[in-house]
Amino acid sequence: MTIAMPKPNAKIMARRAAIVAAMRAIVPGEGVVDAGVEMRVFETDALTAYRQMPLVVVLPETVSQVAAVLRYCHENEVPVVPRGAGTSLSGGSLPLEDGVLLVLSRFNRILEVDFDNRCAVVQPGVTNLGITREVEHAGFYYAPDPSSQIACSIGGNVAENSGGVHCLKYGLTANNLLGVEFVTIEGEVIRLGGKHLDSEGYDLLGLLTGSEGLLGVVTEVTVRILQKPETARAVLIGFPTSEQAGTCVAAIIARGIIPGGMEMMDAPAIRAAEDFVHAGYPLDVEALLIVELDGPGAEVDHLLSEVEGIARENGATTARVSQSDAERMTFWAGRKAAFPAVGRISPDYLCMDGTIPRKELPRVLAGMRALSQKHRLAVANVFHAGDGNLHPLILYDASKDDELQRAEDFGADILRLCVEVGGVLTGEHGVGIEKRDLMPEMFGEDDLKHQQRVKCAFDPRHLLNPGKMFPVLHRCAELGRLHVHKGQLPFPELPRF
Numbered sequence: 001m002t003i004a005m006p007k008p009n010a011k012i013m014a015r016r017a018a019i020v021a022a023m024r025a026i027v028p029g030e031g032v033v034d035a036g037v038e039m040r041v042f043e044t045d046a047l048t049a050y051r052q053m054p055l056v057v058v059l060p061e062t063v064s065q066v067a068a069v070l071r072y073c074h075e076n077e078v079p080v081v082p083r084g085a086g087t088s089l090s091g092g093s094l095p096l097e098d099g100v101l102l103v104l105s106r107f108n109r110i111l112e113v114d115f116d117n118r119c120a121v122v123q124p125g126v127t128n129l130g131i132t133r134e135v136e137h138a139g140f141y142y143a144p145d146p147s148s149q150i151a152c153s154i155g156g157n158v159a160e161n162s163g164g165v166h167c168l169k170y171g172l173t174a175n176n177l178l179g180v181e182f183v184t185i186e187g188e189v190i191r192l193g194g195k196h197l198d199s200e201g202y203d204l205l206g207l208l209t210g211s212e213g214l215l216g217v218v219t220e221v222t223v224r225i226l227q228k229p230e231t232a233r234a235v236l237i238g239f240p241t242s243e244q245a246g247t248c249v250a251a252i253i254a255r256g257i258i259p260g261g262m263e264m265m266d267a268p269a270i271r272a273a274e275d276f277v278h279a280g281y282p283l284d285v286e287a288l289l290i291v292e293l294d295g296p297g298a299e300v301d302h303l304l305s306e307v308e309g310i311a312r313e314n315g316a317t318t319a320r321v322s323q324s325d326a327e328r329m330t331f332w333a334g335r336k337a338a339f340p341a342v343g344r345i346s347p348d349y350l351c352m353d354g355t356i357p358r359k360e361l362p363r364v365l366a367g368m369r370a371l372s373q374k375h376r377l378a379v380a381n382v383f384h385a386g387d388g389n390l391h392p393l394i395l396y397d398a399s400k401d402d403e404l405q406r407a408e409d410f411g412a413d414i415l416r417l418c419v420e421v422g423g424v425l426t427g428e429h430g431v432g433i434e435k436r437d438l439m440p441e442m443f444g445e446d447d448l449k450h451q452q453r454v455k456c457a458f459d460p461r462h463l464l465n466p467g468k469m470f471p472v473l474h475r476c477a478e479l480g481r482l483h484v485h486k487g488q489l490p491f492p493e494l495p496r497f
């Protein structure tokens, strides 16, 4: 492990048997897993370079069980890591050796579909795609579509503010979320928002979205559902250089066109995806754009010809428009399978996630090439080009001595470059442990302290997902949140790492 996690608290470890017994009293039957071999499946998320066995795994089925688990952990000062499907790419659901892993996968029911109000109320363990599957018979769908949508949970999507190829036009999770029910570390059940479009008071829903399991545990989610557009067509556009493709992306948006999706892949990613999925991608180009236009048929035809014209002005050498919905889906299948496809050409890869202003794409792509040489590692690029959200996949071999370290250094340099050009450290995968130590590249000490004051307001004992997001845990007392009586800090043993 090159990223340090908080040292396990020996006093908590010594109480393991009592903690397991308490969990069994709250969640009967098969809802508590404490045998080593059975806990092994939970030891990592999709950031598989990091593994850590939990103290115990708890799979509650009801909100009152979640509340009782959290109340017990609060009273007994036991850390808690919430987990949905475990597909986080930033180590957000990596367990802690001295912590309860609270898995929401049994919260898997669709509670209500309300077509009149165009929303669905679901439990957090329902998969992202499960929502669309439930409403598609009536011509509706849930718009944010992470490539992991077949597996990832909507609770995880809320915690990471996840995005996908169609978020350029339809917004991220935050823009499609109407309400949540969540449980605080003290076991209080709170509802924010609902079926109505706006909620009263501070935008606490916005605060909770993307909070990576550090503020509360989501137990119910209300999302907006949309009517499927009348027509959708995609065009594959090939370029001799990535810089030309990057310039074309900026030009399309500058012309006032907002495609349903606009994705870019570079040569290594195109080849890997084509070998895997046979999507019909051109192999003689250095960069590929997939641009989807949706809406009424006449509008789509008009916009497609505009996009093709802009592409030609920017040096495109090929353009192929989908002729059927099946062909459009095949175009997307290659893109959606790009991560596993790259997994076939390299023993390991690190998937980075930074966001930049669109017009900086050519500069950042050139910078990435130089960094690839500096760190002596190859990179395949797959990204949500329209949003300026990059996903460089750094190829390495973990069995070779220093390659993980070099891959992490390469990734850190890419994220520094994103910040340098006016971008941010993450677009949709979250900070987790992966980018935790890079937070000071973007935020000053005062900024970080302000963010932790919010954390202290929800979780003064820092029990929810500690070790994630913040490089240093400040005691809440230091941040002015808690009263210090006669110089005695309330939580002197809070870990610093």
Ligand SMILES: Cc1cc2nc3c(=O)[nH]c(=O)nc-3n(C[C@H](O)[C@H](O)[C@H](O)COP(=O)(O)OP(=O)(O)OC[C@H]3O[C@@H](n4cnc5c(N)ncnc54)[C@H](O)[C@@H]3O)c2cc1C
Pocket: 045, 046, 081, 082, 083, 084, 085, 086, 087, 088, 089, 091, 092, 093, 104, 124, 145, 146, 147, 148, 151, 152, 153, 154, 155, 156, 157, 158, 159, 160, 161, 162, 163, 164, 165, 212, 213, 214, 216, 217, 218, 219, 339, 340, 428, 429, 465
């Ligand atoms: C192949 C692949 C492709 C991917 N593509 C995309 C993509 O296109 N776009 C994208 O945004 N992401 C993508 N991801 C990342 C990942 O799928 C998302 O971050 C997803 O939202 C995680 O959901 P999950 O249920 O797996 O959450 P987990 O991995 O279990 O947890 C993620 C975080 O959410 C917290 N959490 C989970 N459930 C709850 C809850 N109920 N209450 C409070 N906190 C909770 C956890 O503590 C953790 O911090 C991809 C991942 C993979 C493996």
